[in-house]
Amino acid sequence: MNGLVELGAAAKKAASVLATASEQQKNEALLKMAEALIVNSDEILEQNRADLENARQNGMPDHMIDRLALNLRRLEDMALGVRHVVSLKDPIGEVLSMTRRPNGLIIGKQRVPLGVIGMIYESRPNVTVDAASLCIKSGNAVILRGGKEAFLSNMALTRIIRRSLEDAGLPADCVIMVEDTSRETAVRLMQLTGYVDVLIPRGGAGLIRSVVENAKVPVIETGVGNCHVYVDSEADLDMAVEILFNAKCSRPSVCNAAETLLVAEPVAGEFLPRAKKRLDEKDVEWRGCEKAREILPGIAAATEEDYYTEYLDYILAVKVVRDAGDAIEHINRYGSGHSEAIVTTNYFTAQRFLREVDAACVYVNASTRFTDGFVFGFGAEIGISTQKMHARGPMGLNELTTIKYIVYGEGQVR
Amino acid sequence: MNGLVELGAAAKKAASVLATASEQQKNEALLKMAEALIVNSDEILEQNRADLENARQNGMPDHMIDRLALNLRRLEDMALGVRHVVSLKDPIGEVLSMTRRPNGLIIGKQRVPLGVIGMIYESRPNVTVDAASLCIKSGNAVILRGGKEAFLSNMALTRIIRRSLEDAGLPADCVIMVEDTSRETAVRLMQLTGYVDVLIPRGGAGLIRSVVENAKVPVIETGVGNCHVYVDSEADLDMAVEILFNAKCSRPSVCNAAETLLVAEPVAGEFLPRAKKRLDEKDVEWRGCEKAREILPGIAAATEEDYYTEYLDYILAVKVVRDAGDAIEHINRYGSGHSEAIVTTNYFTAQRFLREVDAACVYVNASTRFTDGFVFGFGAEIGISTQKMHARGPMGLNELTTIKYIVYGEGQVR
DSSP: OTTHHHHHHHHHHHHHHHTTOOHHHHHHHHHHHHHHHHHTHHHHHHHHHHHHHHHHHTTOOHHHHHHHOOOHHHHHHHHHHHHHHHHSOOOTTOEEEEEEOTTSOEEEEEEEEOSEEEEEEOSOTHHHHHHHHHHHHTTOEEEEEOOGGGHHHHHHHHHHHHHHHHHTTSOGGGEEEOSOOOHHHHHHHHTOTTTOSEEEEESOHHHHHHHHHHOOSOBOOBOOOOEEEEEOTTOOHHHHHHHHHHHHHSOTTSTTSEEEEEEEHHHHHHHHHHHHHHHHTTTOEEEEOHHHHHHSTTSEEOOHHHHHOOOOSSEEEEEEESSHHHHHHHHHHHOOSSEEEEEOSOHHHHHHHHHHOOSSEEEEEEOGGGOSTTTTTOSOOSEEEOSSSSOOEEEOSGGGEEEEEEEEEEEEOO | OTTHHHHHHHHHHHHHHHTTOOHHHHHHHHHHHHHHHHHTHHHHHHHHHHHHHHHHHTTOOHHHHHHHOOOHHHHHHHHHHHHHHHHSOOOTTOEEEEEEOTTSOEEEEEEEEOSEEEEEEOSOTHHHHHHHHHHHHTTOEEEEEOOGGGHHHHHHHHHHHHHHHHHTTSOGGGEEEOSOOOHHHHHHHHTOTTTOSEEEEESOHHHHHHHHHHOOSOBOOBOOOOEEEEEOTTOOHHHHHHHHHHHHHSOTTSTTSEEEEEEEHHHHHHHHHHHHHHHHTTTOEEEEOHHHHHHSTTSEEOOHHHHHOOOOSSEEEEEEESSHHHHHHHHHHHOOSSEEEEEOSOHHHHHHHHHHOOSSEEEEEEOGGGOSTTTTTOSOOSEEEOSSSSOOEEEOSGGGEEEEEEEEEEEEOO
């Protein structure tokens, strides 16, 4: 696509208008958007049916088809989501601190939008509406690049979003969909320095790797979750079974699901058969270290590669470790810095795990599945950052902002 | 250099120890470092003399020689700087917020170190000590890659820093100096994903461009300051002359010095001759737009390129603009997002400038020269960020940290 620089320039221009728009005006655009999603449901669903038709012809598997499919109920949910964003506090303009310096300068630290956000994501069209509404509320223009499977649905949604912005007196270019879904154009978006202030990729490990490899604009890595549950020698084993079951089985396809079980040697003999029995209810496939296979003779052997893998499926790697220190070392080596849990009744072991595990979210006696912007009380989520810079863990509206120092003087010179 | 991955692994290992070290232990290392800088001054100054000798033979200009040169007084200043870092509050471990969620989970947001910081910088050896002390205090390991001109001085300083760490019971590898000063190794450091959590380049526009082009690890861009002073039609012109003089002339070689003067047309005829006369005291060279040249006939013509240039010298570009709106547009197009100042008595114009200028620090009626971590009250400065992600403006200890969510449960599942 030749016009990516032009799209960048258009987004940047729109961003400068949106950055100083009032909360009232931004909410008006969002309310119009929520309404328009329902009013124009025929148009959206027609385009979605065409996407589904293509997907079926291309042999897309059923669970992917399900993620792609829209219906009136799902549009209503999207509209409800947008109305919820309206109810959230606008972060922009807040002065986080203001101090008077010895020379009389008054220095304020004020929250402002990032500017232009780039988002590269995969097949679910609801991300289009989610991302647009969160970016608008936080005063950011956004350049969206969705997956080709959802192209027609995404274009229909974007047309509606852009009309809503214009109806509220804001530039349509606050939300731009890249109409070329090729990999080359995605890479060019990753390299659009001077126009894209922050790139947020949402997708699998392949997309994240491509972004780390190719991006020249600042990036927030999201979503790769190789999460662990460690069952300590002093764990409440009933609790441990339920936490493991929940972390692995309640929704295996999401990033905060557990992938590897670590269990302390002294309780492995008692715990593993009980855990196996519970996870058998969901036909979980186990892959274990040698010691685990002595206790559970039927299971396959885990390779080094298994411990690095985010299965996103009913598969569990298991390793018997000596103690919490060993578990922490394993997690810090193989984990992706997403969500890690310990089950223990020992105060000191719990404190040590919280302190030494290097991850966005570290849990004591709770499931990793809670890592989520809504659960954390942010009221929204644009992704879960697994890097340390700028944002870590679930990202809400605040994480879509930066700061500016505003300095009031009376002629001071240095 | 073959061993960069090994250095990265060593730094990562040391970082995991330093991350959980107590403030007491970190301060002990810093105090030993301050002492060792003086006790070992002979060794340091000898190596510095060898660097200076090489530099002179290679024809380094005098002002660069001055930046490179150490003496006992400068070592004492460094030691004082390190002692000052001891006096700063340790940011690590602070819990910024802790909330109890509806399901009973207690979620805390805790400040933790970034991990391993990479720093690429140029000839001044004091940066070695500054960076090491700030990284140690904030619990981060650091891989330093200084300029080749200061190589022997940097190695002597690093040996002393590493001994001080060991004397305090901390791993020497918390501070590592890359012994290969080639460009290739600098690029490989920019690409050391998995080991370097954040890269902070400190240097000229060329270094920053190379980092943006080549880096695969997260980067905080620093230090390029194409700063403006805008003199409004309603400015106090006496104040404007002094602010301009200070912003341009008090230290032209630093990033917060002004490079371009924008002046509103209605006052240009009165202001420019007065400003010219004041800046003549420092023999400032002017390069102006057509209108400015009508008022100041002797000056050279400014090209488009001039408006993009950070001169870092006694050179000033000048442009006559219609009003504050024009000035803001110019700044947002040509500026580097560092520090921007307006001189005006008009309340609404001041508020508009603060709101619409997109830069780290925006000043009303004060010199741009105040952008500095010490002036801002951070007690330290590791650089001035000109990007929006993670940190913007002067960076102190807090900007060298990230957060971790610590979650206390009692068996919760989702």
